[in-house]
Amino acid sequence: MESSVSVPADLAGSLIRKSKQGLVLWAEGFREACCLHRVFIYCFRSRQLAVRTGQCFLLNGFIFLGSIFLLKSVIVPALQWILPDQCPQITSEDSRSCGGILEFYNFLRLGLVQLFYVFWFFPLYILSFILSNIWYNDIAKHGFFAIEEYGASGTKLTDQKESQTSQKTVSKAKSTDFEGVMIGIAEQIYSVLLLTFFFLEVYVIGFIPYIGKALNFLLLSWMYAYYCFEYKWNLSGLSLDKRLDFFETNWAFFAGFGSPCALAIFLFSPLVSYGVMAILFPLFVLTATGSEADKIVSLPRTKWRGAGLGRVPIFYVADYVSTKILTLLPTQQGRATPENKAL
Template identity: 55%
Template sequence: MESLASQARPAAVLWLAGFFQAARLHRVVSFCASSRVLSIRIAQCFLLNGLIFLGSLLTLKSVVIPTLLWILPEQHNQTGGHLCEHTAAISIYSFLRSGLVEIFYVFWFYPLYVFSFILSTIWYNDIAKHALDVVKSKRLVLTQALDGHNATETEEQPEGFDRVALGIGEQVYSILLLTIFFVEVSVIGYIPYFGKAMNFLLLSLMYAYYCFEYKWNFFAVSLHERLDFFESNWAFFAGFGAPCVLPIFFFSPLTSYGFLAILYPLFVLTAAGTQAEQVIDGLKPAHEGKLQRIPVFFVAKRLTTKVLQLFPVAQKEE
């Protein structure tokens, strides 16, 4: 109990620090002012995911469905005829309304969702690249650092084909790791009582990792370093990711996706401008104890290793 109490203060301090770092959206204005391409990409994200996607949802709920209810009402005027005829008419109207709405989803929303997801993913990478170019040009961080943390020296890293192979291997491992972690987070959300709270915490961590991963990839931070840094300072990243995932818990899945698709690139920009280790080091005097590391990706790592062991190449290398 005493150990838990000693961890509460540093966890709370770092969580709030991460939250406020994510909320520094004025950095978005600074980045956009420094890069015309960045401004265009942000505007495109707002246009596609805000005006078109969310606008379509609003049109469906405020125009299409009320119009269908007017044409095919839920209640039928019983001025004459048998009750069974009125009941049959209402059933037919309900079936037609549902069918027309489903057609709207199948031929518009679902294709638009897939199109938006693919195009937004491309834009997010472009946004991160141009933002980090701005960061690099302004010398806000060093290319050898993980937010000021010394990385492996260049001469100790493999060169040529070995370096390329290592980079590809890390990317494959990272994609598989995060995919398994996403499934893990989704499953935990169905656990009674505390599932939603755990789901919120883990989703916050996951989206924070996504936001900072662009930066770590750009500055060639090894996967081992980034995972170690992330798990050692989990409270900071949980706070950073919290504003990003809030819409998921207040709106329907499609609506929450639209809001998330708008907010996510903004938090990618705030992550690009955040020197996390300097912030964390600066907060050490504010709390008495050191935050204990939590192996956030423990299960995902084990399962990823098991999956990779299914391939002969992975077995041979081990």
């Protein structure tokens, strides 16, 4: 009797400990994402970083979001005043003609707004998407080198140490031998496929009744967290299999880190949420670049005597589909290996 009672008690105690550990890691990830003061420090260290960050704010904040505000606050009310949707006090004899005029006004007003979208918002959206993705790479690179240049203590390194650090970073990020280059290209192709199918998975899960929105928010949090840290991992030369292993093992931390990013998707309309995310994303990239995630996630394990939460196969479906597609390509070995699945 005592043994049968102790087993559920031990199981309940284990679940409570893991829940506490998961909440602590989630809170640590959320806190790391909100350490936006790092952005000002890194921009102060690097003029190129400050310029690129300012360009993102100017294009996506002032121009893109400003255009949406101008449309909703000025243009639409002006069209409503010029082309009203209600007739003044009229007699019953004029009601039929007034209805036809109102239909024409509604059609004309809607058409003018659609023209504004077609000839301004959609081209601006495409331009913003292209330039922002180019600038995100530059922001991550300048932020990464700004951190490497000053070291962990925050004091500027000497010229010799700075040169050695830059050369070490570049040698990690870019391999000169042919095999290393091919593995790097293969990993990039696989990474693009993996994230593409994961994005489709997130989109489809959102349509599940009752729990779809909650799962969608969780997966979006992981997706944006991975996007933010991927820049740092690319620059530091971390292999793809190690990235996925570290990410899926510390899923609670990354769920917390990506939560502020996912909130913008749920709080605003699609067009506004894109503009808000285009402003916030480079900031979270910089906070991820300056985050020492490996040290942060090891603290709860020490407190709970090394007990981990276990690995969650977040990218299992996307990995399975991506691997099946890549196996259709001609390869030397005829199969995808765990280290370089795209070869």
